[in-house]
Amino acid sequence: MAQLSVVMLTYNRENFLPSSIESVLSQTFGDFEFVLINNGSTDGSKEICEHYAAKDKRIKLINIEENRGAPPGRNQGLLSATTDYITFVDDDDYCEPGMLELLKNLSKEYDADISLCGSWNNINGTLVPYFIFDETLVLDKVQGLHELLRREKYNVAPPTKLFRKSLFDGITFVENVLVDDIHVTYKLFAKANVIVAYGEPLYRFNKHDGNMTSFIQNNKISYDLLNEYLHAFRERTEYLSNVVPEIAPRAFYSELSYMLSVCDKIQSQDNMKVLYDYMIGILEHNYSLLSRSPFLTDRDNMLLKRLKQNPKNERI
Numbered sequence: 001m002a003q004l005s006v007v008m009l010t011y012n013r014e015n016f017l018p019s020s021i022e023s024v025l026s027q028t029f030g031d032f033e034f035v036l037i038n039n040g041s042t043d044g045s046k047e048i049c050e051h052y053a054a055k056d057k058r059i060k061l062i063n064i065e066e067n068r069g070a071p072p073g074r075n076q077g078l079l080s081a082t083t084d085y086i087t088f089v090d091d092d093d094y095c096e097p098g099m100l101e102l103l104k105n106l107s108k109e110y111d112a113d114i115s116l117c118g119s120w121n122n123i124n125g126t127l128v129p130y131f132i133f134d135e136t137l138v139l140d141k142v143q144g145l146h147e148l149l150r151r152e153k154y155n156v157a158p159p160t161k162l163f164r165k166s167l168f169d170g171i172t173f174v175e176n177v178l179v180d181d182i183h184v185t186y187k188l189f190a191k192a193n194v195i196v197a198y199g200e201p202l203y204r205f206n207k208h209d210g211n212m213t214s215f216i217q218n219n220k221i222s223y224d225l226l227n228e229y230l231h232a233f234r235e236r237t238e239y240l241s242n243v244v245p246e247i248a249p250r251a252f253y254s255e256l257s258y259m260l261s262v263c264d265k266i267q268s269q270d271n272m273k274v275l276y277d278y279m280i281g282i283l284e285h286n287y288s289l290l291s292r293s294p295f296l297t298d299r300d301n302m303l304l305k306r307l308k309q310n311p312k313n314e315r316i
Contacts, residue, residue, distance in 0.1 A: 002031050002032050002058070002083050003031045003104065004031075004032045004033075004085040004087065005032065005033050005034075005082065005083045005086045006024055006033070006034045006086075006087055006100070007037070007078070007081060007086060007088050007089070008034070008036050008088070009037045009039050009070055009074055009090075009091065010036070010041065010045050010049065010091035011038075011039040011041050011070075011073075012043045013041075013043075013092050014044040016091060016093075017091050018052075020089065020091050020093055020094060020095075021036070021048070021049075021052050023089075023093075023096075023097075025052070025056055025058075026097055027097055027098075027100045028101045029100040029104055030058075032083075033058055033060055033081070033082065033083060034058045035060050035077045035080050035081055036049050036053065036059050036060065036061050036062070037062045037064065037073050037077055038062070038063045038064065039070070039073040040067030041067075060080060062077075068175075071172075071175045071177065074088070075172045075175075078165075078168055078173075084164065085162050085163065085165060086165045086168075087158075087163065088158035088161075089159055090159055092206045093159060093204055093205055094122070094203070094206065095203055095204075096201075096203065096204075098202060099117060099202035100162075102117055102202060103117060103161075106162075107162055107164075107196070110138055111194060112194045112195060113163070113164045113192035113193055113195065114144070114161055114162070114167070114188065114189065114192045114196075115197070116154055116160050116162070116196075116197045117160050117198055117200055117202045118202065119159075119160050119201050119203040120203070120204045120205070121204075121205050121207050122204045123207045131153055131154050131199060131201075132199050132200075132201045133153060133199030134199060135199065136196065136197070137195075137198075138194065138195075139194070140195075141192060141244060142246045144189050144192060144195035145189050145190060145240065145250070145251075146250055147197070148186060148189050149186075149250050149253075150254075150295075153197055156181045156185035156186065157181055159203055159205070163188060164192075167188045167191050171184060171191075178224065178225050179225070179228065179229075182229065182233075183232050186236050187239065190240060190244050223272060223275065226275055229258070230259075230278075233254070233258055253290070253293050253295040256283065256286055256289075257295075260283065260303045260304060260307070261300075263279050263303075264306065264307070267310070283307065290304055291304060
């Protein structure tokens with residue numbers, strides 16, 4: 001039996017898929033099963049998957065006839081994975097050869113529920129550092145959640161992380177959403193007793209216009225996507241406050257910090273007025289709490305003062 005499972009879901013990514021698959025198959029640690037899911041592709045992705053499955057017996061190919069979004073496909077991957085550890089690789093990204101070996105070694109050495117590495121953003125062929133640091137962090141549940149919410153060492157993206165599969169007991173990817181990881185990853189961290197992170201960049205996120213999260217690079221977020229983020233972060237604060245009460249202040253600050261950042265970016269967009277006014281109202285109500293928060297960063301302090309002084313935001 002293999003020691004870990006790699007899950008890759010693909011949909012119409014024939015231009016990126018061969019490189020992504022080969023980066024998994026070329027790992028220095030080879031004792032894994034590769035759950036490859038063709039999520040109803042209509043280009044040549046299905047044929048690419050079949051080609052590699054015929055060449056490498058580690059690949060467990062699943063063909064889904066109709067694309068119902070990424071979450072059902074990822075949930076199928078969870079059901080099909082048979083090992084005690086699981087990681088996810090996106091079909092347009094790239095793993096450095098030593099990634100799985102590092103993650104497995106960290107998990108074994110520290111008996112970690114979650115192990116993770118650093119990464120690059122590949123933007124038009126230029127590698128930009130993305131969560132790179134030269135130290136090993138061994139964290140408990142509260143510390144791990146603190147770093148997740150702070151987003152300086154790592155974020156919620158499932159790639160770069162090796163999870164103990166039992167963390168998913170009772171947790172699945174939420175269907176009928178635009179971005180699934182924001183609804184799930186914090187729940188896994190809330191169940192983990194040991195998280196170990198080493199910031200060597202062994203994963204490349206390939207950034208392009210086809211990414212759902214491309215708005216992070218171009219600052220153009222849709223109304224529906226922003227609305228989903230706001231609801232997800234409200235649910236996250238409530239969930240973590242109940243399950244891990246020690247992290248409640250940080251969770252609420254993180255929710256407000258996101259609003260601060262977004263308000264600064266969308267204040268001139270008329271189509272965002274409803275959500276903008278909603279966030280401004282919450283920030284107004286919590287202005288004193290924010291300004292005195294021990295988590296307040298220089299950037300958030302600057303944004304808070306800017307919003308208060310801006311005549312367009314008379315409510316603050």
